[in-house]
Amino acid sequence: MLTDIILTLAGAFLVVIFSLIVAFFLLGVDRIVTARMQARIGPPLTQPFTDMRKLFTKENVVPANAIPWLFNLAPVVALASAITILLYIPIGGFPPVLSGGGDLILVMYLLTLPALALVAGGFSSGSPYATVGAQREMVTMIAYEFPLAVVIIAIAWKLAVSGVPLPFMLMSIQANPVWGLVGPLGIIGILILFFVLLIVTPAELSRIPFDTPEAETELAGGVLVEYSGKNLALFTLTQGVKTVVMASLMVALFIPYRLSALVPAPAILQPVLDLLFYLILVVLVAFVAVSLIRVSMARFRINQVVSVYWIYLSLIGIAGLLLVMADHFIGVV
């Protein structure tokens, strides 16, 4: 029992360290790739780390009409909840640290926590920009939740009808890649679902075109406008960790393969290979979902965000779900 707890703690510690490193790495890669696409040189790979180090040395300014305890609590809650999600997601072929405790439904709930903390922080900072930003963050959250749920339910349903026990557990999804369970129609359906999850990610991460809550040109940073110093650093870290979370989630749901299963390698090298393969996948997924979408679109209005998610993406997602179902029933008949 005690050893279990110690092992879990050690695992959690390792995951936190690892995820922070990956977060910095992803943020750095994003900045370089974005810069290259815009014909700029971009900062060195270590720039996010440098920024963070600078932010941590800066003063924490709390505005006069803010609610200090909530204002200071929000970034801590955001980062803590973002890291907690990581403990439930398999990373690099390793089972999740808290594999026994939670499933995809829990992950979905946990995903709203950083956003809620952001909303609380925005409302408590007492600035009109932050208030408008917090309202928008809330609306965005409500908007993208449904397509996200459709994706998760579709995959879990497929696993359930294929006879996989505990279909909502990420480990069972990891063990049974969904591509292998469906016919050609289902593959199209799953591709559509993958696309939906790719489009949900920028909203989850508040990136252009769905960065309406922060909206630099109109709200000057929106929910984050009053944050500075360590608090801002914590929120930036949350952003990085959330990028890791979303990328890992996409990899876990749709590309749950291990390189060690395909390439013969000595047993000691296998985890290293898996980890490298995972990193490559995460960078690729993050490139499409974060960098590419971000640079090739204009920012949406908040009502457009809602209509994109509630109408277009929900319909696309449901179409994907129906295709997966149709594929299953055709297969059964």
Added chain:
Amino acid sequence: MNTETTKKSTPYTVPIGPVHPALKEPVMFTFQMEGEIVKSVDFAPGNTHRGIEWMGMRRNPVQIVHLTDRICGICGIVHSLSFARAVEQIAEIEVPPRADYIRTILHELERMQSHILWAGVAAHELGFDSLLYLSWRVREQSMDLIENLTGNRVNYGIVQVGGVRRDISDEQLPIIEQGLSYYRGLLDQMKTVFLDDSTIRMRCRDHGLLSYRDAQLLCAIGPTARASGVAMDVRHDYPYCAYGDLNVHPVIPPQEFGGPHGDVYDRIIVRLLELAQSIDIIQQCLDNMPAGEILWEKKIPKLLSVLKKAHGEAIGRVEAPRGECMHYVRMDGNDAPATWKVKASSYSNLMSWIPMLKGEQLADVPIIVASIDPCMSCTDRVTVIQNGSAADLTKEDLTRLSRDKTRRLSQC
């Protein structure tokens, strides 16, 4: 969504400015909001008043020409040309035809770089930074061309009272041709990335509307008025420099884009089409360029003494990239002009913000504000201070003040 319903009953205030990422130059906006919708809007310019006219009235016209370059960082030649034309009318100076053509070429090059700059800024206001980088990257070519022709990228210093200070040599002609063909090849790409993009269309079409009637009532000018279908262009209506010899027509949104709507999208269309028009005008100038002198009087001491003797008043009008720009100059036989008044193009366009912004979402404020291409440092010619803080003047105050000034001017 319930946040909107609770906010419905209580309009709240969102201040934007004087310094804000949505604004490239300082101006103070106050929005009364209901949810995300702008109910009413008020704005207060006057934050970049630098007293340039005051400085000018203590200098001679040759010095002022270089001062006018610095009124605005983008339309350098517009102000110096406008001022020079006013002084030339007072002193009855005839500008040599070659100088007129060189002025026209640079005037159009400036319009090109200004419109591309605006396109980049507009893209940035939409959150589309890649387009900002693309636009500003291709803008470099026109800046380099201007630098080659005048000796500086921004403060050209090319206009002199009675002509221009530098000739275009035969070696420079191929460089201009090369620049023009670069932009000709680029036009289609610019049109595609700005006008075919669904996200830009979603944000700009039918937003920031300025009706034909409002454009006329509020005396909007330049691309802002033309996007609303008002066919006016000083280059066409009141030709100056070489424009009388050239084929220039006001650009209004063509039928292929659904004719003039008067929205932000139309302002993008008008500016992109004017880019093509400018290339065409420069080509026409190069083809018809006459030989001859470039200055009415080469010896500047002699020019100064002529200008010192000049008496009278005149208005210089030019079509700036943003609309008509006017300089009123009055000379009374001294070194320095008795009065020098600058009416920049943005001054006439600012009021069209009010109908454009009413009923729009807060998210559209940056692009609508940017859509008239406001230049506050051109516009801000006055700031009112009473007892150490900014003060408001009523209509009656302004009428009284302007009557006083007219009396003062008619005495000198």
Added chain:
Amino acid sequence: MARLPMMPELLRQLFRKPATNAFPARYLPPSVTKFLSSVAQGEAAINPPVPVPPKFRGKIAYDRESCIGCSLCLRVCPAHAIEFLPSTKRIRIYVTQCIFCSQCNDICPKGSLHMTPEFLLACEDRYAETQIVE
């Protein structure tokens, strides 16, 4: 269908050379002053700026010998950057005040004033030796 014409262009650009000119160095050095002093000592190399065209108007150059002290340049300098020194009948130009219009070059009857292509003039002291031409 949604059209995003920028996306292919951006993907192409990903594999092309960036347009930025890495002047003076590719990344901001930890200390700019140290970097500049090591450049002065020849230990580090500066990435060259974009070249200026011929007849560029940079820092002013003054030929003391040919000057006749007519002080015509003072009449046309918009920025009052030129000072007449009655004792030597020569002029002194404050580069920090100069606006690089080169109007004084045009009016000088002896051609004693010129514009050089030098434009890297930033300095911490506005009365430094490099900022005064006489």
